[in-house]
Amino acid sequence: MSTLEPGSYVTHAKLPDLGSGEVIVAEKGTIRIRFASGDRNFLIESVVPHLVVTLEAPRPTTTKPAKRARAKAKPKAKA
Numbered sequence: 001m002s003t004l005e006p007g008s009y010v011t012h013a014k015l016p017d018l019g020s021g022e023v024i025v026a027e028k029g030t031i032r033i034r035f036a037s038g039d040r041n042f043l044i045e046s047v048v049p050h051l052v053v054t055l056e057a058p059r060p061t062t063t064k065p066a067k068r069a070r071a072k073a074k075p076k077a078k079a
Contacts, residue, residue, distance in 0.1 A: 004023055004026050004031060004044075004048070004051065004053070005023065005026065006023050006024060006025060006026065007022065007023065008022070008023050008053055009021065009023075009053065009055065009057055010022075010023060010051045010052060010054060011049055011051070011052050011053050011054050012033075012051060013050045013051070013052055014050045014051075015050075018035045018036075018037065018040070019036055019056055020025055020035075020057065021033040021034055021035035021036075021040070022034045024039065024058070026032070026044065029043060029044055029045065030042065030043060030044060031043075031044050031047065038039055056062060062077060
């Protein structure tokens with residue numbers, strides 16, 4: 001399990017749609033991996049057979065497009 005240290009990159013063989021992820025924490029029988037779609041927690045003993053260590057860093061999540069600038073308010077007419 002020494003290869004599943006925080007900072008290492010892995011892919012999940014049974015869930016290829018997740019892509020690659022970064023190991024964030026591995027302690028107390030659980031492991032947290034940050035995939036592009038979000039963090040996932042697994043039981044170490046059940047997930048280790050399905051994890052493959054890789055050199056491929058996770059792809060950054062797509063960012064939302066910038067919001068359009070608001071139209072300037074028209075000056076109010078004086079009464």
